[in-house]
Amino acid sequence: MAKVIIFLAVQILLLTIVSSTGDDGENFARTIDRKLLGLHRKEKLTHFKVYWHDILSGPNPSSIMIQPPITNSTYFGGINMIDNALTAKVTRNSTLLGQAQGIYAGAAQKELGFLMAMNFAFKRGKYNGSTITILGRNTAMSEVREMPIVGGSGLFRFARGYVEARTKWVDLKTLDATVEYSCYVLHY
Ligand SMILES: *[C@@H]1O[C@H](CO)[C@@H](O)[C@H](O)[C@H]1NC(C)=O
Ligand SMILES: *[C@@H]1O[C@H](CO)[C@@H](O)[C@H](O)[C@H]1NC(C)=O
Ligand SMILES: *[C@@H]1O[C@H](CO)[C@@H](O)[C@H](O)[C@H]1NC(C)=O
Secondary structure, eight states: OHHHHHHHHHHHHHHHHHHHHHHSSSOOOOOOOGGGGTTTSOOEEEEEEEEEEEOOSSSSOSEEEEEOOSBTTTTBTOEEEEEEEEESSSSTTSOEEEEEEEEEEEOOSSSOOEEEEEEEEEOSGGGTTOEEEEEEEEOTTSSOEEEEEEEEEGGGTTOEEEEEEEEEEEOTTTOOEEEEEEEEEEEO
């Protein structure tokens, strides 16, 4: 009988400890096994090129100024919202691989220097539904601009890496442009 009482007392004590640590808000996060997310495997390095079409002109622009610049010559203060096509080849009518969705903003007063904040949302093959996020500085007049890949989703979970952007074509009247994005992505 005494043993049963001690057993019950221990059970009640344990229950109290478990529920108090579970509910007090101090222990909301915990370490879990990397294997649960497949993170014990080696990281892969994936490379691909996509062509980014910034279309400001015509009846269906994909890049729209939502805030005009303060300094026209450097576009400082200007903000564009984009939903630009990403294609497999440099021509605009080549295979659509996804969309570049986000904003770019003139962030440099004395040169053309954009803050780029965009997601590449892929729509083809095994990457359909996966994304990478690019956040970086784009001095658009430079031949090559390097920008970080800061994350991703789907097959690109835990992504990091960088892109190299090279302008392939610009219409000097409308400023429509096609830019090659050569992407190097580490992911699992
Ligand atoms: C910038 O250019 C636009 C269009 O040409 C003009 O309306 C605007 O006044 C200019 N802004 C400045 C600050 O010069
Ligand atoms: C795609 O566009 C290029 C020029 O941009 C043109 O030469 C070609 O004929 C077009 N192809 C198709 C299938 O429309
Ligand atoms: C991509 O995935 C969406 C949603 O699952 C589907 O509707 C679409 O057909 C897929 N596209 C391709 C090209 O597989």
